[in-house]
Amino acid sequence: MTRVPFSTYRLQLHKGFTFDDAAAIAEYLSALGISHAYCSPYLQAAPGSMHGYDVVDHRHVNEELGGAAGHTRLCKALGDNGLGQVLDIVPNHMSLGQENHLWWDVIENGSTSRYASFFDIDWNPQEERLRDKVLVPILGDQYGVVLSAGEIRVTRRGNCFFVECAGQRLPVAPNSLPAFLTKAAEYAKSDELNFISASYGRLPVPAFADRRRILDRNRDKVVLNDLLKRLCAEQPGVCEGIDRSMNELNQNLDGLDDFLNQQNYRLAYWKTADQQLGYRRFFDVNTLIGLRVELDYVFDETHELLVKWLRQGVLDGIRVDHPDGLRDPLEYFKRLRNAAPNAWIIGEKILEPGEFLRENWPIQGTSGYDFLNVAAGVLLDPVGMAKLNDIYARFTGEPTDFPTIAHDKKIAVTQEALGSDVNRLTSLFVDVCEQNRDHRDSTRTEIRRALREVASCFSVYRTYVVPERGEMTDEDCEVVELAVKCAKDNKPEIGGGLFDFIGDVLTLKVTGKLESEFVLRFQQFTSPVMAKGVEDTAFYCYNRLTGMCEVGGDPGRNGYSVAEFHAYSEKMQATHPATMVTLSTHDTKRADDVRARLAVLSEIPEEFGATVERWTIANDKYKTNGLPDRNSEYFFYQTLIGAWPLSLERAKQYMQKAMREAKQKTSWVANNQEFEDALNKFMESVLDDMVFMRAMESFVTGINRAGRMNSLTQTLLKYTSPGVPDLYQGSEIWDHSLVDPDNRRPVDYDLRRKLLKEIPLLTPREIMDRMEDGLPKMALIRGALHLRREKPEWFGPEAEYVALTATGPKADHAIAYRRGGRVVTVAPRLTVSLGNWDGTTVTLPKGDWRNRVTGEILAGGEVPIEQLLHQFPVALLTLEGLDVAGGQEQKKHA
Incomplete structure (x- = not known):
């Protein structure tokens, strides 16, 4: 039976937040109501990794996080607090570098490496000069320029030889060693070294597919390495001869160039990567090379530890990163399912609007971006979005x-x-x-x-x-x-x-x-x-409404209707009732509370447009030669509104990333210093202008309550819609983070523990009075999580999703639905123009219904929404006094 979580809590592990740090919050997560910690990748990653997606060794746990011992402590802490564990895994690619012994072997031995077939490398490219070589684009200038400057050298450590350049160290091909070992043998007068040198030169170069001869070659190479190591230890004159010969090689440009041409890699200017790289990467990241996980032995090598943990119950589930990068995703998931038949498996499959996960994939669902976009879209005013289109076009002159x-x-x-x-x-x-x-x-x-x-x-x-x-x-x-x-x-x-x-x-x-x-x-x-x-x-x-620019979203769309939200939810319940649903991830451009606040702009387009016009006139004096341009300025104002209050340091960091990603005025590969300097100067001046700062604060204050209502609505939708809700670290209270690395800032868990302990002692009014502390959001999450943990079957595959239709003049402002006859959700939308509910009602099934946040009891039937929401902005209702006996629901009596 699949071990489906009731809820997950995403933890971003790195050297600043280790296994022990995660273990320290296990009790808090349990008290909040979480069922599973959901960890970022924690197999051995490249040194200093802040995300874990750059795996270098699938056989070991990341030492920077605490290694195997720290992992054991985390697992024990989770278990002691009744928590399971889900892990993010990376089958598509690995990180390059000396720490990756598979890659190191490949660039040392080329297509004759035991691991050459592990990676998606083209050994026979169109360009003859790159045949049987891997391009290594790490040089800061043209190869010849760097070579002439003496910035490429051959070095030795014991019996191991390296090419050092650009701050990196690369191995030396065994067949190329006679270039200096033969001369070294003469200097040392060593027949043994001469024999070893000649033997390196005679190592065979078997065909790529001849695995038996490749293994034989590796055996011979290891024997020669051992002989050389022993010789260096026993005869100091040998090492002196090698160093003398190697120094001569480093002084001889032609000789060194010839030696480098004998390597199984070609050193190159970093700019050559985009056009000449001969291996499949993760997107355009040169240091992340594609794995051929479709091969049985590659799958086994890279999944052995993961499968072991799944079978032992250390893990209950896994989230598979970027399955679209795989050669055959369906076959991969089938193999994974066969290896772990009871695992909860989620794929990071990005779905475009109207697209759904393939039903023949043997997994529970996606990582939740599809839900995120529908939940965000239902909060938008379509009429206002159309007006924003005109305002954006007029203000920026950009295409729409x-x-x-x-x-x-x-x-x-x-x-x-x-x-x-x-x-x-x-x-x-x-x-x-x-x-x-x-x-x-x-x-x-x-x-x-x-x-x-x-x-x-x-x-x-x-x-x-x-x-x-x-x-x-x-x-x-x-x-x-x-x-x-x-x-x-x-x-x-x-x-x-x-x-x-x-x-x-x-x-x-x-x-x-x-x-x-x-x-x-x-x-x-x-x-x-x-x-x-x-x-x-x-x-x-495209900055019409930046909050709608999210992974898998269509920012050109004018939102989703309530009917479309219901249709999506019904589809999920029918096809993938255990999919993940989320509002924020490590990859979202903005946290859910930022998007919720920005959504309010669709309800006040004219006010927003007029305000931005005033700001740009007032701030024109801070521009340098007309920079920043209007599109960038429009983006900046929305960023301030959504993430307010935003420090200058965070604003600069985020705007640099955003503008370079846009590639309109500057980019990562071609920094436009004039533009970036002007933008920084503009932000410094604007954020130092007290008149503007008061105006910005006043505007945000004016829309803040509506933004908070949006937040609470989408939060309740997440916890009661079909699927398993995921909570991104720290976002159990208001979170106005922007994209990575802003969303990896330290989380204040002492504050969250304190707030969580207060909630049971406070009335709904007292909780609402603490709005800016984030208490309403945490109280809602706590109530929903505890309900899901107590009654998981009320949200499971058998808990049907039934849309409830509101009746009255404000019916379009309500989202209401029932889960399995026992749970009802009622939440508002478009609250700026809502005013009061004017007698709008929703019909509840017969029985007594308890509000899980306020504790109120309401009778079923036609209920005014005003009555449902008068104490708290959203309502999570459960049918009281039900039990299951003999297949019949019976009302219990005290």
């Missing part, structure tokens, strides 16, 4: 057609950040065309442009076609067909035939070995295009 903006940004990232991935796909499709007489005359340039266009026209992250199994759904086919049609319309000059051929290959109308490989690789490519082009670019450019 979001689909066009998103497409253009996707095209840009395929040209720049993801250029090497496009080149790899292009080479593959050139070979496909070469075998087809109708398309063999398509040029590489045409193919490259066509592939970029088709990928940029995808409406979702990816399709899931599997050629070897003949798997393709109607949904997959429709996505491809629409993308091809879009591409043909956008690029008529290329010719429709090539686009049609690409579509035929992607939908298995044309098949073959090369075609199958292309399909699988293209599907791994479209998700980075969407993520980098939309999430990490367009979402920082």
Whole structure:
């Protein structure tokens, strides 16, 4: 039986918040009502990692977090407090570096490494100079310039040799060692060293697929290494000879260049990565290399410890990071499910509006971004959103057609950040065309442009076609067909035939070995295009209402109706009742309370527009040569409103990240110092202007209560909708954090413990009087969590979701539904224009209903919403006196 949590609490572990720190809050989490701690990845990560997604060793627990001993202490503390554990895992990629022994072996031995097949590396690229080599783009300038400056050297530690440059250390290929060992043998007059040197040079270079000979080669290399180690220990003159010869090599530019060319990697200027990198990355991060987890032995190597924990009950569930990066997500999840049949498995699958998780995936659901966007969207006023569109266009002069903006940004990232991935796909499709007489005359340039266009026209992250199994759904086919049609319309000059051929290959109308490989690789490519082009670019450019720019969201949409919210919830209850639901994650652009406050702007568009006009006129004197531009300024004002109060330091950090992500005025790879200096100066002046600060505070104060109502509404929806609610660390009270690293600031758990202890002693009015302390939010969360823990079946797969329809003039301002006959949720929306409820009612099923937050008892029937919400802004109601006996619900009597 699957071990489904009642609720989870996300913990971001790093060297500043270790296993012991997490263990110290176990009692608090239990008192809050949490059932499972949900930890960020904690297998051994790169040194100093603040997130854990850069795993270097799947066999060990992260030493910086406390290692195995600390992990044991955490598990005991959780168990002692009745808490289970869920872990975030990273199957798609690993971090590069010496700590990753698999990668170190690969760059030492190249395609003859035992682990060469572990990574998604192209050993036979189009460029001859990169054949059987891995590009290592770490140099600060052109290779020759760095070499001539003496910044690349060969060094020794004992019997181990390294290439050192750019502050990094790389291994030396065994076959290249005779370049200085032979001369060293002459200096040391050592026949043994001469023999060892010659033997290194004679090591075989077996074919990539010849695993037996590869293992034999590794055995011989290890023997030679041991012989050299013994020789260095026994004959000091040998080491002196090696150092003398090695120093000579370092002084000889031509000799050193020749030696470096013998390595299994090619040192290069860091800027070459975007166009020439020969391995699949996580998005555009050069230091995160793609794993071939589809291979049985790679899966076993990287999942052994995780599977052990799941089988032993150390873990009850796992959240799988970025499954869209995998070659065959369905097959991966099937393998994972077979290894851990009772685990609660969640995939970080990003769904676009209208898209749903594949029902044949053997997992419980997604990590909750789909819920987040629906819950946020139902708080928006569609009429106000349309007005904001006009205000934004008039104020900034920017385009407002979001689909066009998103497409253009996707095209840009395929040209720049993801250029090497496009080149790899292009080479593959050139070979496909070469075998087809109708398309063999398509040029590489045409193919490259066509592939970029088709990928940029995808409406979702990816399709899931599997050629070897003949798997393709109607949904997959429709996505491809629409993308091809879009591409043909956008690029008529290329010719429709090539686009049609690409579509035929992607939908298995044309098949073959090369075609199958292309399909699988293209599907791994479209998700980075969407993520980098939309999430990490367009979402920082299109600033109509910044709070709607969230992972998996459509900020061009004017929100969701109550009916659409109900339809989504009914779908989830029917298909994925144990999915994760969340409002904030480590990856959200803004915390849930920031979005809730910004949503109020859709209710007061004219007031907001006029206010921003006044601010920009008053602050014009702080600009430098017209900078920052109006779009950036508009973004800044919304940031202040949503995250208020915001310090200058946080504002600078966030705005630099946002503006570089937008890539309009500056970027990560090409910093525009003039713009960034002007922006910083502008923020310094504005936040030092007391007149503006009072105006900003006054505006935020005016919308704050409506923002708090939005927060409480979406919070209650999260805890009573189909699925398992996840609470991001610290957000049990008001949290106005922005994107990482702002959302990883230390959490004050002493304060939260204090507030939690106060709640049972306070009346609803006293709790509401402590609004700005965050007590209403914590009280609501505590009440909902305790209910879920006491009665998990009331929210489980059998607890049907039934929409309740409000009646009266303010009916559209209410969200109400019933779960399983025993729980009713009633919450307001669009509260700025709500006023009073004017007799609007909702009908409760017969019986006595208890408000879990206020303690009130209400009789069923038609109940005025005003009566339900007069003490607290939202209502969580449960049917009193019910028990189950003999299959019949019977009312209990005292």
